Amino acid sequence: MKKIVVWIAIALVVGVVGFLALKPAGGLKNVDAAGVTAAQAKGAQVVDVRSGGEFELGHIPGAINVPVDGLQAAAASWDRNATYVVYCATGARSAAAVATMQSMGFKNIDHFDAGIQAWTGKLESGTQKTTQKIETSGKPVLVEFYTDS
Amino acid sequence: MKPLVEELKKQYTDKVEFRVLNVETDAEAVKLAEKLGVAYVPTFVFVNTDGAVSKTVVGEQTKQQLTAALGLLK
Numbered sequence: 001m002k003k004i005v006v007w008i009a010i011a012l013v014v015g016v017v018g019f020l021a022l023k024p025a026g027g028l029k030n031v032d033a034a035g036v037t038a039a040q041a042k043g044a045q046v047v048d049v050r051s052g053g054e055f056e057l058g059h060i061p062g063a064i065n066v067p068v069d070g071l072q073a074a075a076a077s078w079d080r081n082a083t084y085v086v087y088c089a090t091g092a093r094s095a096a097a098v099a100t101m102q103s104m105g106f107k108n109i110d111h112f113d114a115g116i117q118a119w120t121g122k123l124e125s126g127t128q129k130t131t132q133k134i135e136t137s138g139k140p141v142l143v144e145f146y147t148d149s
Numbered sequence: 150m151k152p153l154v155e156e157l158k159k160q161y162t163d164k165v166e167f168r169v170l171n172v173e174t175d176a177e178a179v180k181l182a183e184k185l186g187v188a189y190v191p192t193f194v195f196v197n198t199d200g201a202v203s204k205t206v207v208g209e210q211t212k213q214q215l216t217a218a219l220g221l222l223k
Contacts, residue, residue: 052206052214064189070208077190132184133200140203140222141166141196142215144154145182147173 027108028098033120036060036085039110044083047071048116049097054089058123060116068093071100077147080105087112087119153212157219165219197223 031039040046046063048055055065066074068088078084084106088094091113098111112118134141151169158167170178172190181187185194185202193210195203195218204218 064207066189066208070210074189074191074208132186132202134181134185134196134202136196136198136200137166138198139164139166140198140219141168141194142154142157142161142219142222143168143170143181143185143194143196144191145170145172145178145187145194146151146191147171 028102029110030113031085031110032114033112033118035110036087036112036119037121039083039085042083044085044108044110046085046087047097048087049093050088050116056125058116058125060087060119061122061124063087063124068097068100071097072104075101075104075106078106081107083108083110085110085112088115090115090117153215157212157215161219165222193218195219195222199223 036046040062046060048059048063048065049068049071050059050065051067052065055063059065084101086094086097086101086109088097091111094111094113094115098109101109116123134143154167154169161167170181172178172182172187182192185205187194187205189207191209192205192207193215194205197203203222206214206218
């Protein structure tokens with residue numbers, strides 16, 4: 001009888017440890033196109049990690065463009081508790097982006113791992129634009145917004 | 150990024166006005182960021198002479214990317 005109890009206890013410990021080891025860390029989950037839409041409806045920020053040129057050709061409405069090479073710097077000031085949906089063309093660059101964000105402590109990442117090729121909704125094209133105008137001194141202007149932290 | 154922007158500022162000194170704004174310490178910068186829909190840093194906003202936004206890009210940029218966008222300004 002004692003042996004059975006010991007074996008059950010061992011099995012429980014192994015099971016719990018195994019579950020914890022296999023459980024995805026950092027609230028990461030893979031989503032499909034419907035999952036992207038659902039996450040957006042709940043306030044998630046969609047992040048397109050492709051190049052600016054690819055983004056201009058067509059992107060998920062509401063997405064911001066942060067090419068994967070610049071993600072670490074750009075995401076430094078982002079809210080670690082917010083939810084982000086990350087995608088690229090086929091899932092390769094976004095997988096790298098997700099790993100970067102996990103290492104930075106982001107807790108809620110939805111990975112649209114099939115990429116924009118699997119997007120079934122409408123696409124927006126063009127760069128990130130605003131209709132707002134700013135005052136100029138008669139010359140074009142480059143405004144850089146930054147922080148030191 | 151600052152050294153690159155400083156380099157470009159010198160290169161485009163007579164052609165383009167550079168405004169480098171810290172949204173942590175400058176309240177006016179925050180107001181402008183909100184007006185332009187800027188939510189993340191670094192963000193670069195390229196503005197034509199008439200004040201209309203030509204292009205907005207988020208994240209670190211290469212010199213080539215910045216000069217390409219600067220070249221499109223009217």
